[in-house]
Structures are given as structure tokens and as C-alpha cells.
Amino acid sequence: MIFLDKKQREQVGYTFVIDKLDAITPFGEDLKKNIAPFKQQDKELLVTELNNIEKITTSYMEKRNTYRSIERLLSKVKDIRNSVVRCSNLNTLDDVELFEIKSFCMISEELYSIYNDFNHSINITGINFFDLSPVLNLLDPDNKRLPTFQIHDSYSKKLKDIRLNKRKLEDEILYSDDEEKIIILKEKRLKYVIEEDAEELIIRMSLTKKINSYVDTIKNNIYSMGKLDFLIAKGKLALNYNATKPEISDNMEVTFTNSFNPEVKHILESKNTPFTPINISLNSGVAVITGANMGGKSVTLKTIVLNLLLGQLGFFVFADYAKFPILDFIYFISDDLQSVSQGLSTFGAEIIELKNVIEHTKVKKGFIALDEFARGTNPKEGSFLVRSLCQYLNTTTSISVVSTHYDNIVTDDMIHYQVMGLKNVCFEDLKRKIVLNKTNSIDIIQEHMDYSLEKVSNTNKVPKDALNISILLGLQPEIVEIAQKYYYKNLNNEEEDYE
Structure with missing residues (x-):
């Protein structure tokens, strides 16, 4: 209530304005939903925020292609915060979570390069992207930079051998016509499947532990993505109006x-x-x-x-x-x-x-x-x-x-x-x-x-516009005439009512 409740904000037009604020990332959307007023002691922070928006508004048209590249990258960002929390607690990440972290790191790598060059001339303060290539290398050991993730053979010689033996059995099963032999081969294959799952779990645990040491850097980049997204949205809103x-x-x-x-x-x-x-x-x-x-x-x-x-x-x-x-x-x-x-x-x-x-x-x-x-x-x-x-x-x-x-x-x-x-x-x-x-x-x-x-x-x-409006809208003359008498009668007596 100190800065208006939800209904009052809608009443004065705030909701209309905020609906025009186009945040792209889930992190920017959260900043949009949880905007808090700056306090007396935060004057420098408020001035910095306004200066950053000014830097965006004055450079947006000149560097429009760069902004578009940044916005294109931001539009690809998924919300990995739950996975980051799990990694912080050393809860073993699954393949989907590892894939999303890899994707985030690939976006970070490209954004890191574009933003750092771009910001030399713009000088937005308070936003810094840090290098996440060590995490990306962990999740992309073959350095293919493909938007996929799997537990590669290169993670473990043991895993590579298990998979090789499993594939040999699968080939034998495929080309065998002996039903009894096929049953025996499938039992052997099941053993390798169990060993493969166990080894993959060990690898995922190892990856989780290694990524854990970069959690603070990942969190910084999450914040910076959200903040940059939010500032650009504020800047575009300012330009539009x-x-x-x-x-x-x-x-x-x-x-x-x-x-x-x-x-x-x-x-x-x-x-x-x-x-x-x-x-x-x-x-x-x-x-x-x-x-x-x-x-x-x-x-x-x-x-x-x-x-x-x-x-x-x-x-x-x-x-x-x-x-x-x-x-x-x-x-x-x-x-x-x-x-x-x-x-x-x-x-x-x-x-x-x-x-x-x-x-x-x-x-x-x-x-x-x-x-x-x-x-x-x-x-x-x-x-x-x-x-x-x-x-x-x-x-x-x-x-x-x-x-x-x-x-x-x-x-x-x-x-x-x-x-x-x-x-x-x-x-x-x-x-x-x-x-x-x-x-x-x-x-x-x-x-x-x-x-x-x-x-x-x-x-x-x-001003007695109310009486004039009544006349203009055709209120009956007999009523207007009575009203005019009251207006003029009280015109010189109004002050007496307050004595």
C-alpha cells in the first residue's frame, strides 16, 4: 500500500505501462514482476539505473543490429535456476538439466563476446558476463558445440568398453535366428545395460560436482542476462513513448x-x-x-x-x-x-x-x-x-x-x-x-x-462550469433559472460560511 496497491496501480495506468514492457528472458520477467522502489539510501543505484537506460536509448538506433543479436540470444534462454540450486546442493543432475546448462553456457559464450565488445563504447555499469567455457568444455568434451547433450564415450574408458560390448551383443541378437541363443544374449546385454547406467550415473555425479565449483559464475550470468534484458525493455519503452x-x-x-x-x-x-x-x-x-x-x-x-x-x-x-x-x-x-x-x-x-x-x-x-x-x-x-x-x-x-x-x-x-x-x-x-x-x-x-x-x-x-455544462446539455430552463439565482445569491456570501 505504501506505493499503491494492485487496484490503485491499475487505476492510475501503471498496469497499462508494465504490460508494454517486453522482457524476453524468464529472469527479466521476474525482475518485471518484482519491481521494488528505490529507497533514500539507494540514490546512487537509482541514478545508475537511469543512466544505464539513457545509454541504451541513445545507442539503440545506431547499434540496432547489435541489440538485435543480443535480443536473439536472450530469446533462447531457458530457466535453469532450479537446476543450479540442485547443483549447489550436489544433487546429481540428469541429462535434461545438463543439456539446459550446456545450452545456457553456449548462449553465455556468444553473449560474452558480443556484449564485451559492444559495452566498450556504451559503458553500461553493473552488468558483467563471465567466461563459462570451462563448464561448456565439461559438457562438450569433443568440442563440437552442438545444441545437444549426451554422456559421451570420451568421458570414461570403462563406459566406452561397456558400450562397445553391448553393441556387439546387439549385432549378434539382430542377426541370430536361434531363439534360445537370443535369450542368452539378451541376458548378457542386460548386464551391460545395468553397468552402463551405473557408469553414466558416476559420470553425471562427477559432472555435477565439477559444475558446482562454477555455480556462482553461472548465477552471475543469470543475473546479468535478466538485468540486461530488463534494461533494454525499459529503454525500448522509453523510446516508444x-x-x-x-x-x-x-x-x-x-x-x-x-x-x-x-x-x-x-x-x-x-x-x-x-x-x-x-x-x-x-x-x-x-x-x-x-x-x-x-x-x-x-x-x-x-x-x-x-x-x-x-x-x-x-x-x-x-x-x-x-x-x-x-x-x-x-x-x-x-x-x-x-x-x-x-x-x-x-x-x-x-x-x-x-x-x-x-x-x-x-x-x-x-x-x-x-x-x-x-x-x-x-x-x-x-x-x-x-x-x-x-x-x-x-x-x-x-x-x-x-x-x-x-x-x-x-x-x-x-x-x-x-x-x-x-x-x-x-x-x-x-x-x-x-x-x-x-x-x-x-x-x-x-x-x-x-x-x-x-x-x-x-x-x-x-469555475462554474457545472452550471454551463448543464445549460449546454439542455437541462430544463426552469431548473437552470432557479440554479442561477442560488449561484448569484451565494456568490457574495461564501466567505461568511467559513467565519
């Missing part, structure tokens, strides 16, 4: 320039609708994002949370520029909480989650996103709670972003962003377009909605 390397700050500050959410962008582009990039700068304390419903506040929060999460996990982020620190936690609270399905109301689920968040802010520094908090209670009481919560969060060392459609939440010492919405739209022109095409009225409104953020004065009121 034109992602950027974030700057890791030592201060509690977050900046995104032209950031986007790939899942939302994909959905919008499938409808021929452009995604509005998000620009935002935050620091310790709270920032409030105001705007009416349909204004894109939730998408803004999900975009920020997604990119912060990816950054903590060592990915390039979806933005032209990004700067943020290593965080101790990321919390995202919306009205789509799992606790709702467990019997709590939306508001109750939010409060339970909020208690955990507040406890973390007392001892750690992280990021908190609250999407329309307290929307599930009555508006006046909800606005009081949101205002109180924002004032408290503004005293913490964590960074918080609260989206709300309530007015009078922001105080002078808080950052205030407002979704542009329909602010710069000619209302009458938009109304005429909808009259001419009523069946697509919602799509027309969304096309004209400006989802970008502007930093505004704390005295700015939440």
Missing part, C-alpha cells in the same frame, strides 16, 4: 513539464482526441487543484502519481522534463477504494485510508494525492473537512495535491492550480454547435474543454 530521464532531487520538490499518461493518451487518440499535457510544480506542503466535474482533475492526479511511481521504480517518465526526490511513500486516495466493496461507505473508506496516510507523514516524506476528498458527504461539511485537511497537510514535509470542486479551500500559503475548463470558450458558439448536433453534445463539450492547468491567485473561485 519518447519518455525522459528524470532529475533526482535532494529536496522535496516535484516538477513536470508536458507530462502525460500513456493509457489515457491511448484512449483519447483512439477517439481522435488529443491529450492535454500537464505542467505542474510542487513542493512540501499542499497544492490544491480546483475545477468543475469533467474538468480533468482526476486525470491530472493520475498522471502525476503514475510518473512519480515510475520514477521511484527506476523508469524514464512520460514528460519533456521531470524533477522529483526519492519518496518514502506514494498515496492515492479517490472515491474508488477497495474498502467500499467491503461494506464501508465511500467517505468511510476515505477516512480509514487517510488515517494511515497521516501517520506516515509524521515520520516519513512522501507524496499524497487526494482526488475529490469528502465528495461522499454533504457539500458544506465536506468543504470544511477539505479545508481543514489542506491546512494540516500544508504543515507537513510531504508533498500533497488535493483536487476539489469546493470553493474557499485555498489559503495564502498554499499553491493553487485551476483547470482551465471552458474559461476561454465562446459559450454562445459552443451552444450553437450543440444545437446542431445534440446526439454528440458531450463529445463536443469535451473537445472544447481545456484540461491544462494554470497557477492562479488564491482568491480565484472554482
Whole structure:
């Protein structure tokens, strides 16, 4: 939960991104499934990870053939980790396990040669392939380098003699017409079969013991294959989405320039609708994002949370520029909480989650996103709670972003962003377009909605887009007229409600 649960990660678009991460090897797949955030003390490791991805993204097109050769080899890799564990424990390996280790060593030998030459110019750090030719020579005593394995005669003179005698008997059996003689010959052959099995077992035990001394080297190459696979996958993901390397700050500050959410962008582009990039700068304390419903506040929060999460996990982020620190936690609270399905109301689920968040802010520094908090209670009481919560969060060392459609939440010492919405739209022109095409009225409104953020004065009121949208969608005039009276009546009295 500290860095979002499975459902929240899916909600913000993380699952969509990870599904686009094409790991090739079983080792890379495991790294993908078990990605852990970097901790405060791991800053150098995070910077190294990001630098390695940058080296891949800047060299991928220029050295595309080399990358293809590496990926071709990685695609052949089988998961030999169980066999390696058995070898570590000196459990005798069978022919299939010895074959798979031989295949792994053959791939390692070719990868060792390609990668070492390639990395002289790229200089990826933390990945090293070691020579496994001694193991390969053990499993390929005739040096044929064929993708097969068998217990060769050359492993043992005794085995060679046993097999020679067995073959002679098999020839005699094949050409004999004497049934009694055939029975006797088969009994003799069975003796050699038993001796052959015993000798092969001795050889497999010997091979297992000899390979055991190279287990650490094999494990290193397994790790390096997985890590290289994972880094290339991260690099290709970054190239596919034109992602950027974030700057890791030592201060509690977050900046995104032209950031986007790939899942939302994909959905919008499938409808021929452009995604509005998000620009935002935050620091310790709270920032409030105001705007009416349909204004894109939730998408803004999900975009920020997604990119912060990816950054903590060592990915390039979806933005032209990004700067943020290593965080101790990321919390995202919306009205789509799992606790709702467990019997709590939306508001109750939010409060339970909020208690955990507040406890973390007392001892750690992280990021908190609250999407329309307290929307599930009555508006006046909800606005009081949101205002109180924002004032408290503004005293913490964590960074918080609260989206709300309530007015009078922001105080002078808080950052205030407002979704542009329909602010710069000619209302009458938009109304005429909808009259001419009523069946697509919602799509027309969304096309004209400006989802970008502007930093505004704390005295700015939440735009009354909800009323305008109601009018555009054809809500009965008698209802609109009543609503307008309430809007204007309360416009000058709103501040009094908080005194």
C-alpha cells in the first residue's frame, strides 16, 4: 500500500505501462514482476539505473543490429535456476538439466563476446558476463558445440568398453535366428545395460560436482542476462513513448513539464482526441487543484502519481522534463477504494485510508494525492473537512495535491492550480454547435474543454462550469433559472460560511 496497491496501480495506468514492457528472458520477467522502489539510501543505484537506460536509448538506433543479436540470444534462454540450486546442493543432475546448462553456457559464450565488445563504447555499469567455457568444455568434451547433450564415450574408458560390448551383443541378437541363443544374449546385454547406467550415473555425479565449483559464475550470468534484458525493455519503452530521464532531487520538490499518461493518451487518440499535457510544480506542503466535474482533475492526479511511481521504480517518465526526490511513500486516495466493496461507505473508506496516510507523514516524506476528498458527504461539511485537511497537510514535509470542486479551500500559503475548463470558450458558439448536433453534445463539450492547468491567485473561485455544462446539455430552463439565482445569491456570501 505504501506505493499503491494492485487496484490503485491499475487505476492510475501503471498496469497499462508494465504490460508494454517486453522482457524476453524468464529472469527479466521476474525482475518485471518484482519491481521494488528505490529507497533514500539507494540514490546512487537509482541514478545508475537511469543512466544505464539513457545509454541504451541513445545507442539503440545506431547499434540496432547489435541489440538485435543480443535480443536473439536472450530469446533462447531457458530457466535453469532450479537446476543450479540442485547443483549447489550436489544433487546429481540428469541429462535434461545438463543439456539446459550446456545450452545456457553456449548462449553465455556468444553473449560474452558480443556484449564485451559492444559495452566498450556504451559503458553500461553493473552488468558483467563471465567466461563459462570451462563448464561448456565439461559438457562438450569433443568440442563440437552442438545444441545437444549426451554422456559421451570420451568421458570414461570403462563406459566406452561397456558400450562397445553391448553393441556387439546387439549385432549378434539382430542377426541370430536361434531363439534360445537370443535369450542368452539378451541376458548378457542386460548386464551391460545395468553397468552402463551405473557408469553414466558416476559420470553425471562427477559432472555435477565439477559444475558446482562454477555455480556462482553461472548465477552471475543469470543475473546479468535478466538485468540486461530488463534494461533494454525499459529503454525500448522509453523510446516508444519518447519518455525522459528524470532529475533526482535532494529536496522535496516535484516538477513536470508536458507530462502525460500513456493509457489515457491511448484512449483519447483512439477517439481522435488529443491529450492535454500537464505542467505542474510542487513542493512540501499542499497544492490544491480546483475545477468543475469533467474538468480533468482526476486525470491530472493520475498522471502525476503514475510518473512519480515510475520514477521511484527506476523508469524514464512520460514528460519533456521531470524533477522529483526519492519518496518514502506514494498515496492515492479517490472515491474508488477497495474498502467500499467491503461494506464501508465511500467517505468511510476515505477516512480509514487517510488515517494511515497521516501517520506516515509524521515520520516519513512522501507524496499524497487526494482526488475529490469528502465528495461522499454533504457539500458544506465536506468543504470544511477539505479545508481543514489542506491546512494540516500544508504543515507537513510531504508533498500533497488535493483536487476539489469546493470553493474557499485555498489559503495564502498554499499553491493553487485551476483547470482551465471552458474559461476561454465562446459559450454562445459552443451552444450553437450543440444545437446542431445534440446526439454528440458531450463529445463536443469535451473537445472544447481545456484540461491544462494554470497557477492562479488564491482568491480565484472554482469555475462554474457545472452550471454551463448543464445549460449546454439542455437541462430544463426552469431548473437552470432557479440554479442561477442560488449561484448569484451565494456568490457574495461564501466567505461568511467559513467565519
